[in-house]
Amino acid sequence: MTSRSLKSVVLYIGLIGGMIISMFPFYWLIVMSTRTTSDIYTFPPKLWFGGEMWSNITRVLQQIDFWGAFLNTLFVAGMVTILVLFFDSLAGFAFAKFEFPGKKWLFVLLIATMMVPSQLSLVPSFVLMATFGWVGSFKALIIPGMVNAFGIFWIRQYATESIPNDLLDAGRIDGCNFFRLYWNVALPILRPAFAFLGAFTFIGVWNDYLWPLIVLTDERKYTLQIALSQLNGLYNTDYAMVIAGTLLAVIPLIIMFLFISRQFISDIAAGAVKD
Amino acid sequence: MNPDPGAARPDLNQEKSLLSRIWQHRALYIAISPFYLLFAVFGLFPIGFSLYLAFHKWDGIGVMTYNGLNNFKYLLSDVEFWQAVGNTFMIWIYSTIPMLFFALIIAFLLHAPFVKFKTLFRVGYFLPNVTSIVAVAIIFGALFANNYGFLNYLLQSVGLPVVEWLNAPWGIKVAISSMVVWRWTGYNAVIYLAGLQSIPNTLYEAAKIDGASAIQSFFRITIPMLRPVILFTVITSTIGGMQLFTEPQILVGNDGGAGAAGMTIVLYLYRESFINNYFGYGAAVGWGMFLIIALFSIVNWKLVQGKSS
Numbered sequence: 001m002t003s004r005s006l007k008s009v010v011l012y013i014g015l016i017g018g019m020i021i022s023m024f025p026f027y028w029l030i031v032m033s034t035r036t037t038s039d040i041y042t043f044p045p046k047l048w049f050g051g052e053m054w055s056n057i058t059r060v061l062q063q064i065d066f067w068g069a070f071l072n073t074l075f076v077a078g079m080v081t082i083l084v085l086f087f088d089s090l091a092g093f094a095f096a097k098f099e100f101p102g103k104k105w106l107f108v109l110l111i112a113t114m115m116v117p118s119q120l121s122l123v124p125s126f127v128l129m130a131t132f133g134w135v136g137s138f139k140a141l142i143i144p145g146m147v148n149a150f151g152i153f154w155i156r157q158y159a160t161e162s163i164p165n166d167l168l169d170a171g172r173i174d175g176c177n178f179f180r181l182y183w184n185v186a187l188p189i190l191r192p193a194f195a196f197l198g199a200f201t202f203i204g205v206w207n208d209y210l211w212p213l214i215v216l217t218d219e220r221k222y223t224l225q226i227a228l229s230q231l232n233g234l235y236n237t238d239y240a241m242v243i244a245g246t247l248l249a250v251i252p253l254i255i256m257f258l259f260i261s262r263q264f265i266s267d268i269a270a271g272a273v274k275d
Numbered sequence: 276m277n278p279d280p281g282a283a284r285p286d287l288n289q290e291k292s293l294l295s296r297i298w299q300h301r302a303l304y305i306a307i308s309p310f311y312l313l314f315a316v317f318g319l320f321p322i323g324f325s326l327y328l329a330f331h332k333w334d335g336i337g338v339m340t341y342n343g344l345n346n347f348k349y350l351l352s353d354v355e356f357w358q359a360v361g362n363t364f365m366i367w368i369y370s371t372i373p374m375l376f377f378a379l380i381i382a383f384l385l386h387a388p389f390v391k392f393k394t395l396f397r398v399g400y401f402l403p404n405v406t407s408i409v410a411v412a413i414i415f416g417a418l419f420a421n422n423y424g425f426l427n428y429l430l431q432s433v434g435l436p437v438v439e440w441l442n443a444p445w446g447i448k449v450a451i452s453s454m455v456v457w458r459w460t461g462y463n464a465v466i467y468l469a470g471l472q473s474i475p476n477t478l479y480e481a482a483k484i485d486g487a488s489a490i491q492s493f494f495r496i497t498i499p500m501l502r503p504v505i506l507f508t509v510i511t512s513t514i515g516g517m518q519l520f521t522e523p524q525i526l527v528g529n530d531g532g533a534g535a536a537g538m539t540i541v542l543y544l545y546r547e548s549f550i551n552n553y554f555g556y557g558a559a560v561g562w563g564m565f566l567i568i569a570l571f572s573i574v575n576w577k578l579v580q581g582k583s584s
């Protein structure tokens with residue numbers, strides 16, 4: 001009994017120690033955002049909260065169009081997420097539950113596209129956007145990302161297991177065509193899979209940096225990450241403000257994640273272990 | 276009973292032509308077509324075009340001139356490119372080894388049957404992964420700051436000399452690597468934990484009956500059973516590690532910081548293409564990167580697979 005309780009003490013010390021390291025940068029971010037810049041530039045660093053948070057946030061809102069960037073990000077991430085859910089589920093459902101000529105070959109092609117690193121085509125993709133006149137427009141962010149192989153693969157796995165064939169047959173007898181079957185039978189059943197794919201897509205687009213950095217030229221179209229990097233580069237001296245801006249940009253995502261975390265983490269783990 | 280509703284009705288028109296069968300299934304093709312159309316336009320075409328560009332000299336505005344193999348010849352002798360390759364590998368090693376090691380330890384601790392608050396720990400460890408890299412880079416910039424950074428405070432308070440992290444080539448690499456470790460350890464731990472949970476308990480019980488020690492069953496059961504999961508994490512962190520961009524770009528800027536120690540391959544690709552406007556050369560760098568990633572992934576795959584067999 002004592003050896004077991006000793007073991008559990010060691011175990012908890014390890015787990016809590018790791019947790020402190022994992023959480024510390026968040027804590028310090030909050031502390032720094034409540035301090036003045038000169039507080040941040042003192043040694044030893046201040047490790048407890050100050051009273052400057054409101055004035056720091058006020059300066060962020062003056063220096064950059066934070067709410068504009070916030071709404072831009074929300075719009076782009078929201079649009080991409082909705083489109084991905086629609087197109088990926090449509091294709092995933094077709095691949096999971098129907099036979100058609102060339103299906104196997106098309107699916108192999110789909111999987112193969114996942115292996116191509118996107119940086120390879122960075123330059124030509126930009127040239128393409130310039131040709132279409134999409135540089136500086138949200139189209140450049142939304143349209144290339146509105147359907148993806150990973151999501152189709154994910155939905156196909158889920159649909160294969162969760163949609164009963166009898167239900168599809170019943171729908172067919174009632175005269176439903178493919179799109180009616182998708183809308184009335186598949187969509188309600190696929191909803192739990194949407195939660196994960198939606199959150200995964202939304203977080204990914206929200207945090208995207210390289211591509212928006214290349215195609216967004218107009219300051220009014222900046223997403224949060226770009227606005228944040230501008231803040232970091234241009235106003236280096238007002239560090240407290242940069243930190244407060246960072247905090248503001250991080251909070252919405254953390255809140256969203258905390259709501260869905262349990263299911264999200266299980267789905268990530270399941271996807272990796274199944275392969 | 277037919278397992279597949281698409282083929283449910285007996286096909287009376289077996290000899291129907293392929294075209295009419297395709298026409299019959301047109302709704303399905305419409306359903307899957309967005310992906311293929313989009314891939315053709317934004318995936319396939321840019322790849323072909325980037326190969327074409329790699330043989331040309333172009334600043335993005337003026338005339339494109341044929342350049343033969345010159346871009347590739349230059350790439351082979353480009354000291355900056357090879358430094359970026361070296362940096363990327365160093366950062367990959369600095370980050371992947373501790374990251375997977377800590378992830379495995381955390382997973383083992385969390386897997387112990389008497390641990391409480393498992394969900395809380397999992398969420399706490401996973402949270403850094405959701406945070407944007409831009410934000411992470413800004414926070415870590417403050418942690419590693421030369422003069423007022425938190426790490427230097429820690430060093431000083433235990434009587435060690437302060438380190439100018441962002442002025443030393445190895446310091447920059449450590450700073451970048453620690454961002455990767457911080458962001459991805461929890462993610463990998465969650466995956467290892469799922470792998471551990473999928474190992475059937477009966478295996479351990481049988482080993483125990485046969486008189487195996489805890490260490491023996493760890494190396495004979497746990498590690499072999501985890502092999503596919505470990506392979507998965509090694510491959511994903513290799514691909515991720517080769518594509519590092521945001522961390523160094525925010526932390527040390529487009530030139531890679533002191534001695535270009537933080538210049539990674541993708542940062543170099545970005546700088547040559549979009550800061551210096553060498554579009555043709557940028558495309559060649561992209562192909563160089565692609566070859567290196569492909570080669571490296573194959574070697575990696577062989578190593579991880581071969582080691583345990």
